[in-house]
Amino acid sequence: MHSLYQQQIMDHYHFPRHKGILEGEGCVCSQQANPSCGDQITVYLHVKDDKVHDAKFTGTGCILSLAAADMLIEHIQGASIEDLKKITPDSIKKMIGIEVGPTRIKCILLPLQAVQKLYA
Secondary structure, rough: HHHHHHHHHHHHOOOOEEEEEOOOOOEEEEEEEOOOOOEEEEEEEEOOOOOEEEEEEEEOOHHHHHHHHHHEEEEEEEEHHHHHHHOOHHHHHHHHHHOHHHHHHHHHHHHHHHHHHHOO
């Protein structure tokens, strides 16, 4: 089962489904960086009527931070702002599906921090 999650992470890293920029009315963005490792993620949301109509991300970083960003963006498509506020670090850990150590936890939480910065 562990290798299945590793394959999923590699797939999201090599073939991101939600990489890009959103601009225009109703679009907001938030950038988050991890200075200790150099990872940087920007999350773009198109929000209308308190609902995420589209979401994208850009960034540079390790496999885990970029895969987590793509997986999180996929998860929040169509979500309400209230749903965004309910996403926890445990939600991201579950989404990733593998155990990560204390230094790598910052990598997978980076995209969530960018989203939370918008709606804290």
